[in-house]
Amino acid sequence: MIIKVNNLVKRYGDLVALDHLSLEVKEGEVFGLLGPNGSGKTTAINCILSLLKYDKGEIEIFGRPMAPDAYDIKRDIGIIMQNVAVFDELTVYENIDYFCGLYVPDKGERKKLVESAIDFVGLNDFRKFYPKKLSGGLLRRLNIACGIAHRPKLIILDEPTVAVDPQSRNKILEGIERLNREGATVVYTSHYMEEVEQICTRIMILDKGRMIADGTKEELKAMITLGEKITVETFSFSKENLADLKKLPNIVSAEYRDHLLVVKSGKGQNNLETVLDFLKKNGVTFGKIYSELPTLNDVFLEITGKQLRD
Numbered sequence: 001m002i003i004k005v006n007n008l009v010k011r012y013g014d015l016v017a018l019d020h021l022s023l024e025v026k027e028g029e030v031f032g033l034l035g036p037n038g039s040g041k042t043t044a045i046n047c048i049l050s051l052l053k054y055d056k057g058e059i060e061i062f063g064r065p066m067a068p069d070a071y072d073i074k075r076d077i078g079i080i081m082q083n084v085a086v087f088d089e090l091t092v093y094e095n096i097d098y099f100c101g102l103y104v105p106d107k108g109e110r111k112k113l114v115e116s117a118i119d120f121v122g123l124n125d126f127r128k129f130y131p132k133k134l135s136g137g138l139l140r141r142l143n144i145a146c147g148i149a150h151r152p153k154l155i156i157l158d159e160p161t162v163a164v165d166p167q168s169r170n171k172i173l174e175g176i177e178r179l180n181r182e183g184a185t186v187v188y189t190s191h192y193m194e195e196v197e198q199i200c201t202r203i204m205i206l207d208k209g210r211m212i213a214d215g216t217k218e219e220l221k222a223m224i225t226l227g228e229k230i231t232v233e234t235f236s237f238s239k240e241n242l243a244d245l246k247k248l249p250n251i252v253s254a255e256y257r258d259h260l261l262v263v264k265s266g267k268g269q270n271n272l273e274t275v276l277d278f279l280k281k282n283g284v285t286f287g288k289i290y291s292e293l294p295t296l297n298d299v300f301l302e303i304t305g306k307q308l309r310d
């Protein structure tokens, strides 16, 4: 096991930021911690890394107890936190070299690692730039290069794509997948469900410091009753139509607003057919019609009654 957290409790005064949180991250996983702002993701990461004291619980990394002075464990971890932490007076190259040098004293070996990290995040054209001259996205990439240059076994990234342009965002996500393919275990926190779905092999959903679900994206979606959301653009749908539609088999809910009929169906094969048949039989004319599978937001909504994003 790469990370094992057992019954972690963290309070800030009266606020319980982590409420008996337990989690395990296995070797080779890209483990996603997904939750809305304030759900406790950063607090969990800071406790796991012993950067923050906690009230209760046990944390092991690489099978050993984690502690603030566990330098042998920390050497094998790459940390990329939300706030970019680089030196303004050092260039891109010098920054990466500095952080890599904390773990790799040999200059020759370090040169290769720094070059490879620069290449990895695509900062070749910017190696002599000072951080102040970099855009937000490039700065994030520099932050990542500083965290991964020493080739850690475990890489922890806390919301690395917040306020990042789409090009840098894709580069970052592709990079994480590549690091994982090359052998690193990854922990990734985000409140963007699309990112977590794209790169994570297992996802834990947090709300108010508590785990509300844990599994692969397929397992999480299988936990809820919603199987399919069908949207129909129509200008003529009466209250009677809506009441009749709701009586059909496997319909979880139906709403008609602003010329859009939204039908939520349970799991099953023939939901779209059922809705189409109904529209035809009742002489309802319609424009676009499309069906969507549940998202992780639907999982969050069904379990907590709230949207993942405010």
Ligand SMILES: Nc1ncnc2c1ncn2[C@@H]1O[C@H](COP(=O)(O)OP(=O)(O)OP(=O)(O)O)[C@@H](O)[C@H]1O
Residues within 6 Å of the ligand: 012, 015, 017, 035, 036, 037, 038, 039, 040, 041, 042, 043, 044, 159, 191
């Ligand atoms: N130093 C602190 N003192 C008091 N309360 C705090 C402190 N840090 C965080 N909190 C509170 O603890 C809860 C969890 O915050 P945390 O930053 O861990 O959440 P998060 O999921 O990482 O959110 P975000 O995505 O906004 O960073 C929130 O209610 C937050 O307001």
